[in-house]
Amino acid sequence: MRRDRRYSDRRVPTQDRRLAVLLRWWLTGSLVAGLTACAQGGQLTPLGATLMGGGSGEDLPAQAETLPYATLVAETQGNQALLVMAHRTGEQGRDTYWQAGDRATLHLRDGVPASTAGFEALLLGRWHSAEARPGHYRVHAQWRDADGTVWQDEAEASLRCEAAEPVALPLTRLALERCTERLDWKSRSTHSQGVYWREPGSLRIWGGDMALWPDGPRLRWQVARPWWSEAEDTGRDDGQSPLPDGAPPP
Secondary structure, eight states, rough: OOSSOOOOOOOOOOOHHHHEEEEEEOOOOIIHHHHHHOBTTBOHHHHHHHHOOOOOOTOOHHHHHOOSSOEEEEEEETTEEEEEEEEEGGGGGOOOEOOOOOOOOEEETTTTEEEESSSEEEEEEEEEOOOOSSEEEEEEEEOEEEEEEEEEEEEEEEEOOOEEEEEOOOSOOOOOOOEEEEETTTTTTEEEEEEEEEOTTTEEEEEEEESTTOOEEEEEEEEEEHHHHHHSSOGGTOOOOSOOOOOOOO
């Protein structure tokens, strides 16, 4: 993803090293071999051109339209990029890894950001846990700033979902619930809000707008071409949605 702060080669915690190994394996195996084999007449395939980076001012939805691969359109700190799914793993494929042309990487778990790679400041992990009070839960975040210092915090969270309304996505238009997540962070005595757009019934998350950590950069993303299929079980009981039921609209 195009940005001012470039990748740093500092030593990183074990979790980041495991992710880096995974990405290097995929890049050196699937990407390099695929680009070598699929380039014809000195030109890259659409996937190769996307991952190797393109010019500025590109129409990202139009670019996603030409690709038969799972893709996201993402934006952070004023920079926008098309991300292609590089790897899918975990129980029922719940963990997906997405790369931009400059190797900036986003890890989604059940469609929600779980970690990042390729930036000086990194989201090392983000996850949920139950809270005793009904309608509330906890969000845990660990991140590393540009100076290499690792921080962590947890927030009491609540979610409120509105009735589904049509939402324009890069390649389609769907009726989605707008779910607002309020986070009251414990250590920093601050609060933030995030928004998710999810599909009623399946609870698939098609996009979001959230701060990756307290007072951190916001990330906005939308699914262009989904990675799941209708044949997959999309029920929340099978772990396909990390979000609790939101309060019904008034």
